[in-house]
Amino acid sequence: MTDLHGRRALVTGAAQGLGRAIATLFIARGAQVMLADIDEAGAAQAADSLGPNARSVHCNVTSGADFTRAVDATVAAFGGMDTLVNNAGIEVVKPLFEQSEEEFERLMAINVKGVFLGMKHSLQALVASGRGAIVNMSSLAGVGGAPLFGSYCASKAAVIQLTRVAAVELRPTGIRVNAVCPGFVGTKMVERLVPTVEAAVGVPFDALVAMKQGRLGTVEEVAEMVAFLASDDASWTTGAHYVLDGGLAAGLL
Numbered sequence: 001m002t003d004l005h006g007r008r009a010l011v012t013g014a015a016q017g018l019g020r021a022i023a024t025l026f027i028a029r030g031a032q033v034m035l036a037d038i039d040e041a042g043a044a045q046a047a048d049s050l051g052p053n054a055r056s057v058h059c060n061v062t063s064g065a066d067f068t069r070a071v072d073a074t075v076a077a078f079g080g081m082d083t084l085v086n087n088a089g090i091e092v093v094k095p096l097f098e099q100s101e102e103e104f105e106r107l108m109a110i111n112v113k114g115v116f117l118g119m120k121h122s123l124q125a126l127v128a129s130g131r132g133a134i135v136n137m138s139s140l141a142g143v144g145g146a147p148l149f150g151s152y153c154a155s156k157a158a159v160i161q162l163t164r165v166a167a168v169e170l171r172p173t174g175i176r177v178n179a180v181c182p183g184f185v186g187t188k189m190v191e192r193l194v195p196t197v198e199a200a201v202g203v204p205f206d207a208l209v210a211m212k213q214g215r216l217g218t219v220e221e222v223a224e225m226v227a228f229l230a231s232d233d234a235s236w237t238t239g240a241h242y243v244l245d246g247g248l249a250a251g252l253l
């Protein structure tokens with residue numbers, strides 16, 4: 001079992017879904033976690049439910065100033081910060097050329113710029129910790145194209161590239177940077193996209209998922225991979241992206 005005792009983490013998008021599950025597992029494995037989210041009340045409620053090793057902070061990941069405040073709050077609360085999980089992200093689900101310029105820009109601001117800003121503004125604290133680890137939330141959509149997910153696919157591919165470059169540039173500091181690429185996982189994000197996908201594909205979403213990836217992934221399964229990558233067990237792992245998808249990407253049919 002992955003041991004995270006002594007780890008002090010900032011997790012973005014932690015009010016619900018994958019981010020909340022990552023925070024929950026980290027705490028169960030001994031870490032202290034700052035739950036950051038644009039949904040301040042949701043992050044506070046989640047932190048309250050997780051006990052004294054959890055705190056919360058408002059953070060819109062598109063704002064460098066918000067990230068600076070979130071990192072400062074983490075360092076102040078836990079005496080340092082050694083782990084960053086750039087998890088916050090949004091989806092736009094419609095044909096690429098029906099997406100508006102505003103939708104495209106907002107998605108890129110959260111999914112791509114948010115990851116850049118998180119790494120940029122955490123760097124000093126991670127270096128100071130002497131054991132920095134960054135895990136960026138990409139997606140299976142970052143390694144393959146999917147209709148209706150055009151800008152989302154592009155944003156998640158960008159997350160993989162940011163991960164690679166950061167890993168190489170930061171290797172001398174000892175900071176490891178990895179990405180996680182889940183297929184469909186049971187969260188509100190997936191609940192939101194079901195009607196659009198069903199209408200476009202003409203197949204019930206459950207049947208599509210059963211055919212392509214066996215079943216929905218669980219947030220706990222993804223959190224386990226993130227915990228491993230944050231831990232000292234992954235000490236020679238950097239610049240990589242890890243697919244969790246029940247075999248979706250492996251199959252031609």
Ligand SMILES: NC(=O)c1ccc[n+]([C@@H]2O[C@H](COP(=O)([O-])OP(=O)(O)OC[C@H]3O[C@@H](n4cnc5c(N)ncnc54)[C@H](O)[C@@H]3O)[C@@H](O)[C@H]2O)c1
Nearest residue numbers: 013015016017018038060061087088089139184185187189
């Ligand atoms: N659910 C899936 O199937 C799946 C698969 C692959 C990757 N992902 C990725 O995992 C991450 C989490 O997804 P989820 O399914 O838990 O989504 P979700 O919609 O359930 O939760 C996303 C969280 O991010 C927060 N958030 C949104 N915009 C923000 C901003 N500007 N600043 C800070 N926080 C913000 C939301 O308030 C929410 O708490 C995303 O990056 C998503 O792209 C999800």
